[in-house]
Amino acid sequence: MHKNGAHALxxxxxxxxEQEAGSAKAPHLTTEFADxxxxxxxxxxxxAPQSMAADDGGTATRAADLPQPRGEAVRAEQVSAWxxxxxxxxxxxxxxxxxxxxxxxxxxxxxxSTFLRSINRLHEVIPGARVAxxxxxxxxxxxxxxxxxxxxRAHIGMVFQRPHPFPTMSIYDNVASGPRLSGKxxxxxxxxxxVEQSLRQAALWDEVKDRLKxxxxxxxxxxxxxxxxxxxxxxxxxxILLDEPSSALDPIASFKIExxxxxxxxxxxxxxxxxxxxxxxxxxxxxxxxxxxxxxVGELVEYGPTTRIxxxxxxxxxxxxxxxxxx
Numbered sequence: 001m002h003k004n005g006a007h008a009l010x011x012x013x014x015x016x017x018e019q020e021a022g023s024a025k026a027p028h029l030t031t032e033f034a035d036x037x038x039x040x041x042x043x044x045x046x047x048a049p050q051s052m053a054a055d056d057g058g059t060a061t062r063a064a065d066l067p068q069p070r071g072e073a074v075r076a077e078q079v080s081a082w083x084x085x086x087x088x089x090x091x092x093x094x095x096x097x098x099x100x101x102x103x104x105x106x107x108x109x110x111x112x113s114t115f116l117r118s119i120n121r122l123h124e125v126i127p128g129a130r131v132a133x134x135x136x137x138x139x140x141x142x143x144x145x146x147x148x149x150x151x152x153r154a155h156i157g158m159v160f161q162r163p164h165p166f167p168t169m170s171i172y173d174n175v176a177s178g179p180r181l182s183g184k185x186x187x188x189x190x191x192x193x194x195v196e197q198s199l200r201q202a203a204l205w206d207e208v209k210d211r212l213k214x215x216x217x218x219x220x221x222x223x224x225x226x227x228x229x230x231x232x233x234x235x236x237x238x239x240i241l242l243d244e245p246s247s248a249l250d251p252i253a254s255f256k257i258e259x260x261x262x263x264x265x266x267x268x269x270x271x272x273x274x275x276x277x278x279x280x281x282x283x284x285x286x287x288x289x290x291x292x293x294x295x296x297v298g299e300l301v302e303y304g305p306t307t308r309i310x311x312x313x314x315x316x317x318x319x320x321x322x323x324x325x326x327x
Contacts, residue, residue: 071099071269072138072238074119079133081114081123088114089298092133094288101261101270103284103306105277106321110290111298112273116241119271120156121149137239154182157232157240157268162248163224165216165231172212174227175199178235194234201267202230203260222253226260233264240264242272246279258283277322281310289318 074096081089089111096102104112117123118131121142135142142152165174175195195212199205204226208219216227225245232240242261246254261270261283274280280287287310288303302315313319320326 070238073098074239075136077134079118079135081118081131084128087297092300094300094303096271098269099265100285101265101283103280103287104273105280105287106290110292112290113243116243116273119241120158121152122158154235155237157237159228159232159242159245161244163221163228165224165227167217169216170213171208171216174216175230175234198230198234201233202226204230222249222256239269244273281306291317
């Protein structure tokens with residue numbers, strides 16, 4: 001990745017992270033680079049040179065000319081994570097299938113979000129936090145020596161619990177920010193096409209197509225969350241991570257998010273943290289149940305097809321949680 005593009009993507013990732021933490025101060029813009037970044041392909045098909053501009057007839061770039069995502073499997077082996085000296089999750093081993101929705105469920109504090117953020121190396125943005133173990137996205141180990149975490153975060157999309165559109169940017173500019181700053185060279189009609197396609201994939205285009213230059217903060221909460229999803233999709237990731245994306249939304253907006261995720265799994269691998277058992281049952285192909293023990297360290301208890309996890313779990317703790325006996 002071009003260093004200027006990597007720098008810009010690190011800045012936007014850090015802004016999202018600090019907004020999610022509820023910081024009232026201006027976001028700190030990270031300026032650090034990996035010492036020896038490694039080129040990597042996480043399901044992002046680069047554009048052919050001839051598609052960088054309109055053809056001789058002046059027509060806009062076709063959707064088929066844009067980079068197309070391809071869902072990748074996510075495989076974790078013996079993953080543990082710490083906050084300083086505090087062990088948060090221990091020895092998580094799991095393979096999440098490509099082009100499927102995987103739900104992470106469990107009581108608060110069991111490490112679901114910590115594990116989710118470990119997948120795209122966002123966990124280590126927190127001072128003192130670290131991860132041990134290996135996580136593969138497709139054939140690439142995101143924790144391999146020399147792997148640039150900025151590039152990893154650019155190609156594994158992340159959507160947080162509360163929507164965080166960039167407040168000083170328009171609807172259009174929110175979606176275009178990643179492609180513009182990534183050094184990929186998108187501009188003009190090609191960028192317009194990418195923004196439209198991303199908004200369409202996020203089921204938002206028809207609602208905002210006539211006000212793309214309006215401030216993103218003027219959208220409803222549900223629309224803002226779909227805008228954040230569109231912003232992630234604009235980078236054409238192979239994997240999309242969502243941390244309770246509908247928990248702060250009303251039932252109608254939540255239903256739209258669920259419908260959207262069922263559509264997105266046709267092109268992307270989706271991993272979602274949810275406390276809503278009905279939501280997991282409705283949208284997840286596979287479900288992983290996590291639980292912390294007496295030492296308050298999260299572990300993976302059980303993983304399998306959602307229908308089996310909810311109807312015939314193999315571990316009695318899973319049954320107790322799903323039936324509401326605790327949690």
